[in-house]
Amino acid sequence: MTGRTKSDIRRAPGVPASVTTMTAAELAQLGEGEVAYLKMMNSEDIRKAFPQAPELAPGLQLFALLSADGSPILLADSKAAALANAWEHALQTVSVH
Numbered sequence: 001m002t003g004r005t006k007s008d009i010r011r012a013p014g015v016p017a018s019v020t021t022m023t024a025a026e027l028a029q030l031g032e033g034e035v036a037y038l039k040m041m042n043s044e045d046i047r048k049a050f051p052q053a054p055e056l057a058p059g060l061q062l063f064a065l066l067s068a069d070g071s072p073i074l075l076a077d078s079k080a081a082a083l084a085n086a087w088e089h090a091l092q093t094v095s096v097h
Contacts (some may be wrong), residue, residue, distance in 0.1 A: 004018075012082075013092045033092060035068050035092050035093075035094060036065050036066060036067060036068075036073060036089075036091040036092070036093050036094075037065070037066040037067075037068075037070075037093070037094050037095075037096045038063060038064070038065055038066075038079070038082055038086070038093050038094070038095050038096065039063070039064045039066060039096040040061065040062075040063055040064075040079070040082065041061075041062055041063075041064050042059065042060060042061055042062070043056035043057060043058055043059065043060035043061075043062060044059075046059060046062060046064065046075065050064075050072050053072075053075070060077070062075050062077060063074065063075070063076045063077070063078065063079050063081070063082040064082075064086060065082045065086055065091075065093075066096070073085070073086075
């Protein structure tokens, strides 16, 4: 949280001063380059979430590997393939439901 001063931080009522808050942008960058999220999705959901994705046959179950900010890294047809790609790039994986 660089570049921010104590006066920049707003707290919700009842939140102690010892609790530090993050902006949405700071939260999105948390884990960038270190963490990847693994999410099982069907092909219809892929198209809705990622309009730039190629046309996919309906009813496919796929695994999306997402960066810390939620942008797609890859789509795979198996969990093992998605995890192997994360491992190859030294990313810790977290499952998203």
